[in-house]
Amino acid sequence: MVKEIERAGFPVVQMANLIPVAKTVGANRIVPTISIPYPLGDPSTSKEEQWDLRYHRVGVALDSLTTEIDEQTVFEVEV
Structure with a gap:
């Protein structure tokens, strides 16, 4: 599905914890x-820390949409 959306001219970012699977499907x-049960959070942290974590990861994803790439790219997420 990712390849078809991009073929139509829309950049797509896949947020995933299983990077090899994301690569295999063509993202x-x-x-x-x-993690699998909490992709954008960590229930052992405070709500403020979870907000910061989510805000940062979604920001990285949005930035990746405007980045020119020539091959599959895994964007670094600083802790």
């Missing part, structure tokens, strides 16, 4: 997430 822009 070109990949942003790592935290």
Whole structure:
């Protein structure tokens, strides 16, 4: 599905914690997430820390949409 959307001219970013699977399905822009049950959060942290974590990861994903790439790229997420 990702390839078809991009073929239509729309950049797509896949946020995933299983990077090899994202690569296998053909995602070109990949942003790592935290875990399978909580991709954009960590219930052991405060709500403020979770907000910061989510805000940062979504920001990386949005930035990746405007980045020119020539091959599959996994965008770094600083902790």
